[in-house]
Amino acid sequence: MYITITAQKLGANYSQSVADYVDYLEKENQLPDIESDHEFFFNQKEDDISPEVVIKEIDANTTKLKKIEPKFYSITVNPSQYELKKLQNSTEALKQYTRELMKNYASCFNREINGRPVDVSDIKYFAKIEHQRAFKGTDIQVKENQVYATKILQLKNEIQKINRGIIEGSVRKIEGEIKSLETNAPHQQNGKRITQGMLKEGNQSHIHIIVSRKDVSNSFSLSPGSKYKASEVEMNGKMVKRGFNRDDFFQKAEKTFDKNFQYQRNFVETYQARKDFIKNPKLYFSAIMGLPASEKALAIKMLRETGMPMIPVVPFSKAQLTVKLIKSIQKGIHAALRSGSIGI
Template identity: 30%
Template sequence: MYIKLINPKSHGLAAYDNNGSSLQTLNYLVHEAKREGEDLGVFFNQDSDGLKPERVQQDIDSNVKGLTAKDSKFYSLIISPSADELAHIKNDEQLLKAYTRQVMELYAQNFNLKGDQRLASKDLVWAATIHQDRSYRGTDNEVLAGEAKVGDKRPGLQTHVHIIVSARDRNQKITLNPNGRKSRFDLIDWQRKSGQQFEHQFRYTAKEKEKIKVKQRDASRDATRSIRIGERVEDVNRNVPKSQRLDGERVKEIAVSRNFDKTFYRSLKRIETKAQQGKPIDNAYYLLQTGREQPIPSKAPVRNLLHAFQRAVNSGTGKDIKTEEIGERKSRRNGEMEID
């Protein structure tokens, strides 16, 4: 079982730009279906079949409350069974729909929320469509070898499922990013469980080539990684005051403890950007260790002094002037949970 989260940057912005409306993505999926001679109106979700593209667009594009212009509004997923897996279920569209609905249950459950809460598919806004054919692309080995032309249909069973899912839950209170921190959404774990779901649901024994392979980090490159990290720390230190300079060895130790993961490098990049912009980089080590900015300390003592001062100034005037809550950010997303 091959299940993938589409990366818009590597799959063509024209089809998968997910920072705005879902119209481009849906038009692409409809175009592909038309080229394959399929029904243009076949989308489905957890509860319904036969959804029209216009309905799907309305559902996705209206479920963006709380997102900024730069935020991803939706994500695109692909479920692509092997030819043997498709043959096992006799390429049955209804069975593939039932499996897709279970995959989306696993997708929802895979998000780690505060307070040990768990989502279900009914809490998501998503739709899917089934395509029967695949075409050769210019980068395929068969095309490069001259054995096939771009646009030719691939032989054999090629049925696969395209899914579009909102970046917000149905109540528009939680932001759901499957491409963020592993602690919030473990992509590999979801892919593995989805493969196991097919085996359990259809009593299928997966071949080794059909199982999720976890790519092991090449530890032989760690020395080179450490050298490069040291160089980046030196660049940061040249752009910040002495009081904010980083200890290169400590940064390397954090990198090792995190197995040089994406979160560490993303955090290091954030620190580099701040240094270049002349912004303070307090709590840098906390950021590198956790991938999160350290919470701002409470300013309650300052607020209490201001209250006392104002009471003294205004005593006997009959006025009750409210002191601004210094240090507390006012947020229109009060009470929301962020999954990033």
Template identity: 30%
Template sequence: MFINITDSKEAANKGSSTGLVNYLEKENRINNKPEPEYWFNGQKIRIEPYEVMRSIDNNVAKLGKDDAKFFLVNISPSQKEIRFLKEQYGEDGAKEQMKGFAVRVMDAYARNFNRDGVNNNEDLLWFAKLENYRYYNYKDPEVKQGLKQRGERKEGEQMHVQVIVSRRDITNKIKLSPMNTSRGKNAEHSKKMGQFDRVAFKQSGESLFDSLFEFDRQLKDTMAYANVQKNGELSQREQLGVLLEGASQNYESRSVANEMARGVADGLFTTTAGMLSAAGKTAASFLEVMLEPMYTGGANIVSESEIEEKKRRKKKSRGQQISR
């Protein structure tokens, strides 16, 4: 699950939302279907583009010309996650589930500010659009190498949701910026802007998906694992190696390992021993698996039941040969 908040330069968000709304209407223009893909939010499922533009552009009280007026949130499940949804709910059902999931993500977005009066998606002014495809642009290596053309549709499962959310809350009174990185360190600044932890917000999307859809996420598919592999220290990668071994055993150990990996990514453990010790009783079953001596030559081991079955077949075979 990839969730990203586009910065002001890419979103061109210091003026009207018209350009972005028109851009996100591209699939309706290209596909030219009788029934377009409507905008939606937590209250309505059929919202016209002009309603989106009018609402966002009018919700800018006390914002200067150089201030961001809105932000773009990209909610992109992996191809594995999309296939899972389609297997569970079918093509159309997967789309509806993704729309419902987007509402829950915006609940998490609101809560992440830790502001009084901003508790869920209903306290925000936001509009979302489900898109079924992605297209190559000039930045893609395939285009640079001449293998694909700009504007050509990308292969594979590409369903995702784009969200335009106003800088101001639904009352047009509270200023909210997800680009604030204080995380509460500057109390006065956080009081005005809200203390937004973008890493925690991105992580919440992954956790939400797993809990809502009972998705059995592999440790290597977690955001924490990717972050450690890309930016982590050697000790953190060693800790993940231990978790990987335990996570391969069963669903329960995998679930615990995923949770502990987030702590590894946050740098909570200085050593592997410290990581296992900090897990405590909640990870008891996982630790039992980890600390159990494993016999690697098990391919040649035959269970007692298999031995008895072989003896029974031999006796039967001998009896048949005698009767002949």
């Protein structure tokens, strides 16, 4: 599970309307060959919410917010392939999980509204499930294929010049070189070189959640971007609680999924494992080596499937955990975390 919370920006400025982001989330519904049904927005109690309603509700819920402050946040929830396999009805199960997740989200605010803790009923949000995902220019597969893509483009330009009589050469020979480059590119999908914009194969279901900065009454600011986990500050002569505990939210998100779907999480998928990796990579790899044989085998399989470099494989003894090896694998794990394959 990989979850991100971001304030939406347009360049250096915060978006003053959610319209552009809603349009972006509608892109899958506009695909002519989409296999899944049309997906509508939903919230804690309602389904089949139109994009027009989302825009109207979020844009109107910004009282007293300045232009330099975020008006809304985007939460993106990316289950791994292993987690998605556990869901029998992907759309309905993900909706169920989203609604439980937003209860977790509300509980992680160190705020009070009218003398009580923040509840999910205070959160104004709209969520949408998408079932397809395209390769981006930042994906490791696209980046490592770029050398081949550049050379192929150069050769195609040469063919155009030959056809226009600008230069001399053999079109057939160049086409053979292009075919060889297409075949030898390191990252392939269904026999084709992976390129930016190509749809990823397999179940790519994920969740986008738009959350208003203000509560449903448009009176209280609830910022998950707060730099404070929990503190109090004096405002207008009164002590006011503030803060959002992201660490607690990520842990609850994982536990909620496991409980709702009886998911047996491997060590490398856990939030604690990611924390160990960031703070102490050697401890992380040592923990993998200490797993029971079957769990260790699955952990290594999961890591290999992320595309991270195994040189030659994840080490099988603590003695093999050299600084050089850790650094070489560390880069790959960061890419895996960003791709949504492992971690939160």
